Amino acid sequence: MNSRPPRSSEPTSAEASAWADVLVRWRLLHAAVLTPTGQWLVQDHxxxxxxxxxxxxxxxxxxxxxxxxxxxxxxxIR
Structure with a gap:
């Protein structure tokens, strides 16, 4: 397995929002909500x-x- 180089910067709020949308859309999370304080509330089920x-x-x-x-x-699958 190829190892990935470390990130050069911290994830942005926009990147986190995009990932949250994908995780909820694919039903890998039930909910992911950004709070006004910048925290995320996540629920698996x-x-x-x-x-x-x-x-x-x-x-x-x-x-x-x-x-x-x-x-x-x-x-x-190979």
Whole structure:
């Protein structure tokens, strides 16, 4: 597996919003809401607990974790 170089900058609010939209649209999260303070409220399932993420970096890190989990759990197609 190729290793990716580290980020050169912190994720922006726009990048986090785009990832939140994708995660909810693909039903990988039930909800992701940006608060006026810049925190994110995320919920995996409709009646599950709401988690508070401190900012865009945390939401992008969650997206990376979900993406990694999704890619490693599917059967290899070759």
């Amino acid at each position: 409709p009646y599950g607990p709401v988690r508070v993420l401190l900012g865009p970096a945390d939401l992008v890190a969650l997206a990376a974790t979900i993406q990694h989990h999704t890619r490693t759990m599917r059967p290899e």
